[in-house]
Each structure stands twice: as C-alpha cells, then as structure tokens.
Amino acid sequence: MKKLLLTVLLATSFMVAEACTNFIATKGATKDGSVFVTYSADDYGSFMKLCHYPAGIHAKGTKREIIDYDSGVSHGFIDEAPETYNVIGNINEYAVSIGETTYGGREEMIDKSGIIDYGSLMYLGLQRSKTAREAIKIMTDLANKYGYNSSGESFTIADPNEAWILEMMGCGGDPKQKIVWVAVRIPDGTISGHANQARIGQFSTYNTEVMSSKNCIKFARSKGWFTGKDKDFNWKMTYAAPDFGGRRFCEARVWSYFNHFKDMSRWLPWALGKDPNAEDMPLWIVPNKKIELSDMENCMRDHYEGTPLSLNNDLGQGNWDMPYRPTPLNYEYNGKKYFTERPTSTQQSAFSYVAQLRSWLPREIGGIIWFANDDGNMAAYVPIYCCSTERSECFNTPGADAVHFSDKNAYWVCNWVSNMVYPRYSQMFPSLKEVRDSLDNSYFANQQKIEAKAQELYSNDKAAAIKYLNDYSVEKGNEMISRWRQLAYYLIVKYNDMIIKPEKDGKFEITSTGWGAKPERPGMSQNARKALIEQTGDKFLMPENK
Numbered sequence: 045m046k047k048l049l050l051t052v053l054l055a056t057s058f059m060v061a062e063a064c065t066n067f068i069a070t071k072g073a074t075k076d077g078s079v080f081v082t083y084s085a086d087d088y089g090s091f092m093k094l095c096h097y098p099a100g101i102h103a104k105g106t107k108r109e110i111i112d113y114d115s116g117v118s119h120g121f122i123d124e125a126p127e128t129y130n131v132i133g134n135i136n137e138y139a140v141s142i143g144e145t146t147y148g149g150r151e152e153m154i155d156k157s158g159i160i161d162y163g164s165l166m167y168l169g170l171q172r173s174k175t176a177r178e179a180i181k182i183m184t185d186l187a188n189k190y191g192y193n194s195s196g197e198s199f200t201i202a203d204p205n206e207a208w209i210l211e212m213m214g215c216g217g218d219p220k221q222k223i224v225w226v227a228v229r230i231p232d233g234t235i236s237g238h239a240n241q242a243r244i245g246q247f248s249t250y251n252t253e254v255m256s257s258k259n260c261i262k263f264a265r266s267k268g269w270f271t272g273k274d275k276d277f278n279w280k281m282t283y284a285a286p287d288f289g290g291r292r293f294c295e296a297r298v299w300s301y302f303n304h305f306k307d308m309s310r311w312l313p314w315a316l317g318k319d320p321n322a323e324d325m326p327l328w329i330v331p332n333k334k335i336e337l338s339d340m341e342n343c344m345r346d347h348y349e350g351t352p353l354s355l356n357n358d359l360g361q362g363n364w365d366m367p368y369r370p371t372p373l374n375y376e377y378n379g380k381k382y383f384t385e386r387p388t389s390t391q392q393s394a395f396s397y398v399a400q401l402r403s404w405l406p407r408e409i410g411g412i413i414w415f416a417n418d419d420g421n422m423a424a425y426v427p428i429y430c431c432s433t434e435r436s437e438c439f440n441t442p443g444a445d446a447v448h449f450s451d452k453n454a455y456w457v458c459n460w461v462s463n464m465v466y467p468r469y470s471q472m473f474p475s476l477k478e479v480r481d482s483l484d485n486s487y488f489a490n491q492q493k494i495e496a497k498a499q500e501l502y503s504n505d506k507a508a509a510i511k512y513l514n515d516y517s518v519e520k521g522n523e524m525i526s527r528w529r530q531l532a533y534y535l536i537v538k539y540n541d542m543i544i545k546p547e548k549d550g551k552f553e554i555t556s557t558g559w560g561a562k563p564e565r566p567g568m569s570q571n572a573r574k575a576l577i578e579q580t581g582d583k584f585l586m587p588e589n590k
Contacts, residue, residue, distance in 0.1 A: 063086055063087065063145060063240045064083065064084055064085055064086050064144065064145040064239070064240065065082070065083070065084040065086070065237070065239045065240075065297055065344075065388050066081065066082060066144070066145055066198070066200040066238050066239070067080075067081070067082040067235070067236075067298075067301050067340065067343055067344070068080070068081050068082075068200055068202070068207045068230055068235060068236045068237055069207075069235045069331075069335045069340060070206075070207050070230055070232045070233060070235065071232060071403070072232035072233035072234075073234055073330070073331050073334065074334060074335045074336070075334040075335065075336045076336075076402070077404065078204075078337070078400045078402050079202050079203070079204055079206070079207055079400075079402075080335065080337065080340045080398060081141050081143060081200050081207060081398075081399045081401070082143070082340055082343070082344055082396070082397065082398045082399070083134060083144070083200070083396060083397055083399075084344060084388065084389075084390070084393050084395075084396040084420060085393065085394045085395050085396065086390055086392045086394070087392060087394060088371075088392050089446055090392075090394040090446070091394065091444075091446035091455055092394035092395045092417070092455065093435075093439055093440050093441070093444075093455070094132065094133050094395075094415055094428065094435050094440060095131070095132075095167070096132050096133075096432075096433070096435060096440070097128070097131040097167060097171055098130060098433060099127075099128060099129050099130040099137065100127070101127055102124045102126055102127070102128065104126070106123075106124040107121040107122065108121060108122050108123070108124040108168075109121050110122060110159050110160055110161070110164050112161045112163070112164070113161055113162065113163020113164055113166075114161070114163065119158075119159045119160070119161065119164075119193065120159045121159075122159060122160070122186070122189075122190050125172045128171040128172060129170070129173075129174070130430075130431070130433060131167060131170045131171055132413065132430060132432045132433070133397060133413045133415055133428060134166070134170065134397065134399065134413060135170070135399050135401075135411055135412075135413045136170045136171065136173070136411075136430065137407065137411075137430055138174040138175070138203070138407055138411075138430075139204050139401045139402075139407050139411025140169075140170060140173050140175065140176060140178075140179055140202070140203045141200075141202050141203075141411075141413070142166045142167075142169050142170055142179060142199060142200065142201050142202075143200045143399075144163075144166055144197055144199050145197070145198050145238050145239055145240045146162065146194070146195060146196070146197055146198075146240055147196045147197065147198055147211075147238075147242045147284050147294070148195045148196050148240075149196030149213055149242060149283050149284035150196075150213070150269075150283055150284070151195070152216050153195075153196070153214050153215060153216050153224075153283070154193065154194070154195050154214055154216065155191050155193055155214030155215060155217045155218075155223075156193060156217060157191055157193070158190065158191025158192045158193035158194075158217075158222065159190040159191050159193065160186060160187055160190050160191065160192055160193065161192075161193055161194045162194040162199075165183050165186065165187060165192070165199075166183075166199065168182070168183070168186055169182050169183040169201070175206075176203040176205075176208050177208075180208060183199070183201075183210065184212070184223065184225050184227075184257065187212060187222060187223045187225075188222045188223050190222075191214070191217075192212060192213075192214045192222060192223050193214065194214070195213070195214075196211065196212070196213045196283065196284050197211065197212050197213075198211050198238040198242060198243060199211075199212070200238070201227075202399070202401060203401060204401040204403035204407075204411070205403050206230075207229070207230045207236070208227050208228065208229050208230065209227065209243060209244060210225060210227040211226055211227075211242055211243070211279060211280075212224070212225040213225070213284075215259075215263060221259050223257065224260050224263050224264075224283070225256065225257045225260065226244055226247060226255070226256040226257070226260055227254070227255045227256070228244055228247060228252060228253070229252050229253040229254075230327075230328050231251070231252045233330060234328040234330050234331075235301070235302070235305065235329060235330075235331050235335065236328040236329075237297075237301050238298065239294045239295070239298050239388070240290075240293070240294040241280075241284070241286050241291070241295050242279065242280035242283065242284035242286075243280065243298070243327055244280060245278045245279060245280055245327065246276065246277065246279075247277075247279060248274070248275040248276075248277070250327070260277075260279075261274055264282045264283070269282050269283075270282050288318065289317070289373075290317075291316070291322075292315070292317030292383070293383075293386040294386075295314065295315055295317075295325060296315040296353060296385075296386075297346075297386070297387065297388045298325070299311060299325060300315075300343075300346055300348055300351060300353070300387070300388065301343050301346070302325075302329050303351060304342075304343055304346075305329070305331030305332055305339075306329050306331060308325075308329075311323060311324075311325040311326075315353070316352070337398065337400060337414070338484070340398045341398055341420065341425055341484065343388065344388060344389065345389050345420050345421035346387055346388045346389055347368075347387040347388075347389050347421075348385060349367070353385050353387075355367040355368070355369065355385055355387065357571075359575050361469075361571060361572075362467060362469075362572065363467075363468075363568040363569060363572045364467065364469050364470040364471050364472075364568070364569055364572070365470040365569050365572070366466055366467060366469040366470075367387070367389075367469065368390070368391050368466055368469075369384040369385065371384075371392070373386055389420060389421040391419055391462070391466060393418055393419045393420065394417070394455070395415065395416060395455075396416050396423075397413050397414055397415045397416065397425070398413075398414040398425060399411070399413050400412045400414065405495070405499070406499070407430070408429065408430065408431035408498075408502070408506075408509065409429065409431075409495055409498050409502065409509070409513065410430075411429065411430030412427050412428065412429055412430065413428045413430065414426065414427055414428070414487075415428050415439070416458070417439070417454040417455040417458045417459075418454075418455060418459050418462055419462055422458060422462035422465065422476065422480075423454075423480065423528075424479075424480045424483035424484050424487075424524055424528075425484060425487070426483075426487070426524050427516075427517060427520055428521075429513040429514065429517050431513055431514065432513070432514045432517050432518075434514055435518065435521070436517070436518045436519075436522050436525070437521075437522070437525075438453060438454040438521050438522065438524070438525035439521055441454075444456060451529060453525075454521070454524070454528075457525055457528045457532065458528060461476065461528060461531055461532050461535065464532070464535050464536070464539075465535070468542070470569050471539055471542075471544065471566070472535055472538075472539050475531070475535060475538065475539075476531065479527060479528070479531050483524060487520065494513070494516055497512065498513050537552065538552075542565075543563040543564060544563055544564040544565075544566060545560060545561070545563045545564075546561050546562075546564065
C-alpha cells in the first residue's frame with residue numbers, strides 16, 4: 045500500500061520501503077493444517093475500516109467503476125462479473141485471501157493509461173474467485189484487458205489448500221501488451237513472505253509450480269534488460285533489482301520472520317544490505333517447528349528483538365525504550381546521510397490481519413480474518429468469519445475518517461492508546477500487553493467451542509450457522525472497543541505526569557482520607573541513563589556527601 049507520486053517511484057526506494065508486509069505459512073508448515081497469510085497495511089495518515097463487498101448477481105452490461113485504492117480518483121469503468129461473492133476485509137466467502145506489498149521496480153514500466161490499480165485488483169480478485177488459482181487467472185486477465193496503472197506489486201493469494209506469490213508490472217503503456225507477471229506456488233511445508241521488495245528470482249530453478257505471462261521474458265529482451273538464456277532469467281534482478289533499501293528496509297523484515305523459525309545468520313549479510321556480494325535469501329524456507337496462529341500474530345508484532353537489527357540499543361529509543369522510530373527512514377546530519385530500521389511492527393499501520401484458512405471445515409467456518417486496526421503490536425486481533433455480512437460499529441463507524449475522531453471507532457481508539465504508549469513504552473506497554481493478550485487468549489480459548497456449535501447448526505440450518513458466526517464476530521468487535529476505551533482511561537490515570545499510581549486488588553489505592561496514594565516515580569530507563577551519562581560525563585554527577 046502506498047501514496048507516492050510517480051516522480052518518486054524509484055525501484056525499492058526509501059519511500060517505497062515504508063509500505064506493507066505479508067507473511068505466509070503453508071498448511072504443511074502449521075500445527076493444525078491451516079494456511080496462514082498476513083498483511084500489514086502501512087501508510088501515513090491512512091484511515092481504514094473493515095471493508096465489505098456484498099455478494100451479488102449482475103445483469104449483462106453492468107459496469108463497475110474503478111476507484112483508486114490510494115487516492116479515491118476514478119480510473120473509469122470495466123465490465124462487472126455476472127456473479128460476485130461476499131468479501132469481508134481481505135477474505136471472501138470461499139476462504140480465499142489476498143494481500144499485497146508494493147515494490148516499485150522500473151518506473152518506466154508504469155502504465156499511466158491503465159484502468160486498474162493494485163488495490164482495486166485485490167478486491168476484484170476476491171469478489172470473483174473461489175480458489176487461489178482462479179484468483180490469479182482473474183487478476184491477470186483483468187489487468188491484461190484493461191491495463192494496470194500501479195507500479196510493481198507482490199500479491200499473496202491463498203486458499204485453504206495453497207498459497208501463491210504473484211508479482212506483476214505494467215508494460216509502460218505498450219498498446220500490444222499490458223502487463224508482465226509471474227506466479228509461484230509456495231511449496232507445502234514451507235513458509236515465505238514479501239515486504240516491498242520483489243522476491244521471485246530465477247524461477248526456472250524452483251522445484252514448484254510456476255505460471256507466467258507469455259511475454260514475461262520477451263518483454264525484458266525487447267527493452268535490452270536481459271540477453272541471456274531463458275533458464276537464466278531472474279525476475280527481480282531484471283525488473284526490480286534490490287538496492288540497499290530493498291534489502292535493509294524490506295528483505296530484512298522477511299529475514300526476521302524466517303529467523304523466528306530457523307537460524308538465518310547465513311543470510312544476515314543480505315538483510316543488512318551493505319555487502320554487494322552477500323548471498324541472496326531464499327524465497328521460502330522449511331521452519332524448525334510447526335507454526336500456530338499465535339506465532340503468526342507475534343511475527344506481525346516484531347521489532348527485530350534479539351537480532352543485530354534490534355531497536356533497543358541506541359538513543360533513538362528515548363527515555364523509555366521505545367522500539368519505534370520517527371520517519372522518514374533516511375535523514376541527514378552534518379552533511380551525511382543516515383537511516384533507521386524499518387521493522388514489521390510500525391506506527392503507520394492502518395490495519396493488519398492474520399487470515400486462517402482451513403480445508404477440513406465448511407468454508408463459512410474454516411475461513412477467518414483475525415483483524416486489528418493500527419499497529420498489530422498495539423492491538424488485539426479480533427476474529428471475523430469469512431461468511432460475515434455485518435460488521436461491528438467499531439470497524440465501520442459513521443462519521444469517522446482520517447480527520448474526524450470517534451471514540452466508537454477502532455482505528456481511532458486504538459491509535460489514541462498507542463500514541464500514549466509509544467513515547468513511554470517500557471512504562472506503559474506492559475499494561476497494554478496485558479489487555480491485548482487477555483483478549484487474544486480469550487478468542488483462542490473460545491474458538492473450538494464456537495466452531496463446534498457452528499458445525500452443529502450448519503448440519504441442520506446453514507443460514508443459522510452463518511448468523512451465529514457473524515453475531516459472534518460483531519460481539520467480539522464490540523467487546524474489543526469497549527475494553528480498549530477502558531484501557532485508554534486507565535492509562536491516563538495510572539501514568540499521569542510520568543509517574544505510576546499504585547494499585548491493590550485491581551483498584552487504585554487511596555489513603556484513609558480518600559486521597560490518591562503516593563505514586564511511584566521510576567525515572568528514565570537504565571538504557572536511557574547509561575546513554576545520557578556516556579554523553580554528558582560528569583556534568584550531572586552529584587557531589588559526594590550531598
């Protein structure tokens with residue numbers, strides 16, 4: 045996701061590197077046989093709700109207006125499909141899920157005359173497909189027919205059985221050919237991901253299914269960008285070669301995801317981005333354990349903890365060890381250029397999710413999007429079943445938008461809380477985490493019971509089962525926003541003026557006269573004290589015997 049002027053759409057530039065993250069776990073790599081795919085939609089000032097597109101039957105000749113996902117500008121009209129399927133968030137009623145990350149690539153390949161942008165293409169694919177393979181065909185056919193007006197994009201396209209990465213680019217307005225693309229099925233038993241850097245390389249060497257446009261290699265030859273044998277063609281090195289930013293700001297996020305499940309020290313030089321001869325990171329790996337839903341959520345909350353890219357060892361963390369950094373990613377000081385890390389968990393997230401896709405259950409029960417507005421680290425992931433047609437008010441709040449606050453809206457209430465916590469992280473985050481984890485754990489604990497009841501209903505009355513699951517999803521959204529408002533009020537009282545008010549038995553302590561008990565004044569963190577003294581020496585050293 046991005047809002048970038050075409051003039052700065054440089055291949056894997058600093059700006060593009062600020063965008064989104066997708067992680068993938070195939071069913072053979074997970075503990076219960078789920079396919080897991082994630083998405084963090086990151087963009088500054090972007091307000092997002094839980095979108096919904098109802099199923100529909102459309103008369104022949106019906107047109108569909110394409111409204112740009114980033115700008116709201118109309119690109120024109122395309123033919124509507126005879127039938128479209130219910131979509132809630134980034135999952136449809138057939139448990140197909142589609143996410144994306146923008147990598148940019150060669151600027152001259154952008155087709156400014158194209159009608160379909162990357163965001164619209166995602167939701168068109170969801171509305172028209174029953175499987176991941178069908179979604180790939182629909183998306184590539186639509187882009188090839190109407191033109192694709194975005195820069196290079198990686199799409200995660202998954203269903204309860206398979207997960208694919210589709211990478212696509214325009215052909216610069218060439219009237220005879222609209223797009224080039226390649227799609228790779230991630231082998232079962234492995235995990236993969238992408239984060240604003242093209243990931244598909246020399247695909248002739250992949251021991252898995254690969255699909256591509258007929259002009260995938262020919263187009264590069266026609267431009268003089270590739271002259272070797274077809275078997276040696278490398279998609280990303282030809283169309284979107286990774287530079288320092290593409291590796292350090294983008295590939296490093298995938299490296300860190302992999303590193304949770306395998307020692308990735310061999311590919312650390314690639315992630316660090318400075319060694320031009322570093323070994324390229326694989327498109328997928330086999331994890332060293334079976335992955336659970338909680339693992340995927342935790343990976344979306346990652347700040348490179350425990351790695352050489354960790355954000356907890358420098359002055360940037362402030363007085364209270366904040367694992368976030370102000371942006372932009374690059375800055376200047378005394379005439380020199382510097383950068384800061386870009387982890388998966390970032391303050392500019394509009395929403396994030398983990399989609400759970402299960403083949404052994406009826407599709408209405410087996411597909412869930414675990415959804416959170418704001419940074420995944422700062423929010424609970426609410427279960428939304430793919431059959432849902434109604435949303436909690438907090439995810440679709442009348443009157444709330446990017447410049448209008450509402451305490452009924454999940455985006456704004458979650459941001460309200462997180463923006464209190466960011467600068468005083470080590471003080472306040474434990475309180476947030478306690479609430480977040482209690483909600484997450486309650487959802488996990490309820491899941492088996494809720495789905496057993498839904499299956500019981502499903503066998504006799506499918507509509508009743510769907511309503512039951514939809515009501516549950518709405519109830520959990522309502523519960524989350526109520527609990528998060530309480531958390532906001534609690535944080536204001538508990539940590540007012542950089543102190544910590546004491547509690548007993550879940551209540552703030554008061555004296556016998558009814559006053560608030562004396563608060564604790566913990567001061568700055570040990571890391572901040574160390575950095576300050578190292579910088580100032582004896583300037584603030586207390587004289588002896590004073």
